[in-house]
Amino acid sequence: MTSATERRPVVLLIENEPIQMMVLSDLIEEAGCDVVEANTPVKAIQILERRADIRVVVADLDVRGAPMGLELATMIRRRWPPIALILTGAVRPDLALIPERGVFHDKPFDQGQLVQSIRSFAAQA
Secondary structure (H helix, E strand, O other), X not given: OOOHHHOOOEEEEEOOOHHHHHHHHHHXXXXXXXXXXEOOHHHHHHHHHHOXXXXXXXXXXXXXXXXXXXXXXXXXXXXXOOOEEEEEEOOOOOHHHOOOOEXXXXXXXXXXXXXXXXXXXXXXX
């Protein structure tokens, strides 16, 4: 039986490509975290509104829906300040616009670096 102090950090993954969702879910679990999946920004916001245990969000900036991209990241930062943001995308945004406690990983991303970012932010939670 697992006690509350032994619970794994929870990461919300926002990704709409099924293959990428599977790969990223595996990497999040490899990083020692539990994963909750959302394939749209609207679903992600609904999850964040219902769950207080999300500590890290891994979000593809290319997921379609409203809000999307850095607008979604900024909204998460404003509404849920303690949550760390790990952003991915095929097109590098202006890194100065990445919210505080956020990082960006280019696609295709280095899996080892992504796992390290997840572990680092999850450990701070």
